[in-house]
Amino acid sequence: MARTEARAEILENTETAPEVFRLRLQAPAIARDAAPGQFVMVRCSESTAPLLRRPFSIHDVFGPDVFGENAAGEGESGIVLLYRAVGEGTRLLSAKRAGEFVDVLGPLGRGFGPFKENSRALLVAGGMGVAPFVFLARRRSAQAEITLLLGARTWRDALCLEDFAGMGVPARTATEDGSLGAKGLVTDLLGEAFRTGAPDVVCACGPAPMLKAVAALCLQEGVACEVSLEAAMACGIGVCLGCAVAKRPDGQGYYHVCADGPVMRAEDLYASGRLAAL
Numbered sequence: 001m002a003r004t005e006a007r008a009e010i011l012e013n014t015e016t017a018p019e020v021f022r023l024r025l026q027a028p029a030i031a032r033d034a035a036p037g038q039f040v041m042v043r044c045s046e047s048t049a050p051l052l053r054r055p056f057s058i059h060d061v062f063g064p065d066v067f068g069e070n071a072a073g074e075g076e077s078g079i080v081l082l083y084r085a086v087g088e089g090t091r092l093l094s095a096k097r098a099g100e101f102v103d104v105l106g107p108l109g110r111g112f113g114p115f116k117e118n119s120r121a122l123l124v125a126g127g128m129g130v131a132p133f134v135f136l137a138r139r140r141s142a143q144a145e146i147t148l149l150l151g152a153r154t155w156r157d158a159l160c161l162e163d164f165a166g167m168g169v170p171a172r173t174a175t176e177d178g179s180l181g182a183k184g185l186v187t188d189l190l191g192e193a194f195r196t197g198a199p200d201v202v203c204a205c206g207p208a209p210m211l212k213a214v215a216a217l218c219l220q221e222g223v224a225c226e227v228s229l230e231a232a233m234a235c236g237i238g239v240c241l242g243c244a245v246a247k248r249p250d251g252q253g254y255y256h257v258c259a260d261g262p263v264m265r266a267e268d269l270y271a272s273g274r275l276a277a278l
Contacts, residue, residue, distance in 0.1 A: 007102075013096055031061040036132060058081070117143055
């Protein structure tokens with residue numbers, strides 16, 4: 001699988017919600033080869049602190065090399081990352097401005113599988129788990145009838161709804177305090193959706209307990225389910241073996257998030273008690 005190490009120019013690094021930033025990078029080769037669900041590794045500082053790159057889902061892509069049109073302006077083509085500034089690396093990244101550069105490696109990992117023509121797909125996102133779904137919906141909305149189910153703590157944490165509305169993708173929301181949409185969890189929305197007619201496929205990204213609950217429901221109902229995982233990574237390419245997540249069915253080692261994921265089939269993770277780290 002093609003991957004590129006690029007010194008990418010920052011075109012925009014904007015705070016779109018409290019401590020949530022949208023980073024646009026000039027990275028045409030990465031954008032051209034990227035698939036929904038893949039990720040990149042970004043060096044957040046020019047110094048050795050922090051030493052390791054940080055993994056980020058590819059939130060979206062743009063430019064003439066990608067969609068045959070140049071929505072961002074002449075000569076611009078690249079990727080968009082959506083991240084929350086929560087630690088040393090992401091806080092350093094959030095301080096960078098347009099015109100600066102960052103080192104980026106990608107695209108990496110396994111993305112979401114293709115949707116069958118005219119199928120029904122549910123995207124189930126919890127909080128920042130919505131990040132990879134904008135790219136997925138943009139790339140696959142012509143193949144399938146897509147609906148987003150978004151869960152958040154409050155209305156302030158419900159991200160990207162305008163992006164999905166702009167693509168004509170319907171969205172239902174659930175917030176823990178009831179400030180937007182239904183009061184409760186996104187898994188409540190998924191249960192309701194199943195009662196009114198099971199989808200053909202479910203794609204989920206969010207906190208580990210949410211993923212476990214989504215996978216359990218899909219396995220019970222016999223619905224195909226893919227989950228996108230998060231893990232601390234040192235390399236992102238399967239060398240350090242630090243992101244082991246589940247025993248392989250044959251007992252020969254473990255699945256690793258960077259090389260076997262970040263998108264994996266729910267049955268591979270949650271069936272037969274093989275889950276190790278989530």
